[in-house]
Amino acid sequence: MRFNWNWDYMKASKYFYGFSIALAIVGMICVSIFGLNYGVDFRSGSNVDVNLTKQVSQAQIQSLLDSQGIGEDVDYTPGNERFGIRFSEVLTDQQVNQLKTAFNSKLDQGASFEVNTVDTEMAKELERNAIYAVLIACVAIAIFVSIRFEWRFAIAAIVSLLHDAILVIAIFAIFRLEIDLTFITAILTIVGFSINDTIVIFDRIRENLRFAKKKSKADLAAIVNQSIAQTMTRSLATVFTVFIASVCLLIFGGASIRMFSLSMVIGLLFGAYSSIFIAAPLWLGLKSKQKPPAAKAAKPVNP
Template sequence: MSSKKEKWNYDFIKASKFFYTFSIIITLLGIICLAVFGLNYGVDFRSGSNVDISLSKNITAAQIQPILKQVGVDDHAEITVSNDRANIRFAKVLSETQENQLKTTITKDLDSKASFEVNTVDTEMAKELERNALYAVLIASVAIMAYVAVRFEWRFAVAAVVSLLHDAFLVISIFSIFRLEVDLTFITAILTIVGFSINDTIVIFDRIRENLRFSKQKTKDDLKTIVNKSISQTMSRSLGTVFTVFIAAFCLFVLGGESIRMFSLAMVIGLVFGAYSSIFIASPLWFALKGKQKNKPAPAKAKTAKE
């Protein structure tokens, strides 16, 4: 029994200081980048047209550019070419005439077997999608906080929501810092990450609550021991679950198509952040909140008759 205790004798609370520092740095960088540059929205969140072209032969961006000038739609157009696919993003919505002219010219001058897929988002729709995405994350956070507060206590709820918002915002910060594209699949990834993060956090919190029932917590150090013990007892389960999903997400990122590339990348990044936030952010935060209760002086006893 003693050897087992020594095996898991690790101070997660002490180690959390490093992860708090790391998260604060990434958060500050993310806030600065979001304030200065914002997010690199895909066509789902910004008005304009997105033309996806499937090609039967290799074509370069330099070959497409003259055609855009010929059609008169070269202003603020972004061209991306990858193997047998080309993608053209326009900052403005193409008219039906411009769209047909572009298709005809590319088919005639570059590739007669080219096929096209055109997606268009107007300004109002882009704003509505962005607003609904924000509402989805906020509603999920409030619902989770209410659930945890009812099942456990308010300190668990605060720690859980801070942890999941930490995971979501760090993924957003990484995408902002490296100017990665944000589309609807990115929002799906954020909500999925929130789900996995709260699952791992609840597993640890449930074990903490169980250990609290059978342990005496007279001091803050006693509480610290319980938290470290609870994290150790759930470590293999939490990391095993996250690692399994991480492998699947990483394979999708490497082998999947371009349409799910950003979704897969967001999942990979979010799972890494979620794995350590449940252990080194949520649990230590609950300990900090609960520890204040232990530091409060005990109520004064009534004076005896002798006094």
């Protein structure tokens, strides 16, 4: 049975605008007070991933680190047969070898280690490049949409993309979730899926505009609602497919991609409604303020 998607989406958009603005404000407050919980990729330090051959508790590892004198500021990320230990300071080769020897002799003889170290300059460069990547992606999308459609579509699309990114960052700031390079990868992936849904809706709006005779605000709102209803099945099918894959990665994936999977799950939820309730209503508001073209004066007929 085919579901009837006909609904006044433009009227309901004000509630989604309110929710998004409120969540963004709460996120900004958390960022200003607590800052973001950067991973080792964006701040100097060392990250030690330990592959285990038997169960080892966090208390045992903390006790081992305390005995070695390198456990002052350590974050733990437990996983199935894998344990991540993040140090806020850069470990020297001597400290790394000391940790490996102590771990193998006291906790797990068959454990293997992977050590990643980021110094201060590299952390700043990674943070700067991540910001550049997101900005360049948004600018490139704005140029493409402006050429393919018009500038009003481009503004609406960019606001929608920034909306998705800001709300994901807000969730991570509120719940103090770790932000690393996989998080940036997830943001760029979310931007790609979100602009895909937005372009599909915009293309249908442009197509329906060609056959519309009246162009008042009420007529434009009806066209937008009709366009969204016509593309709803396709949009939800696309998002739902990727959402299920992301949830499976979150549940069954390893600790190293957990933040990526979680970012995708959250971002897909926000992106699912941003194209409908953020981008389309914003375009409608911009388009309704467009002045109608002036009528050309009739040329006098020569006797």
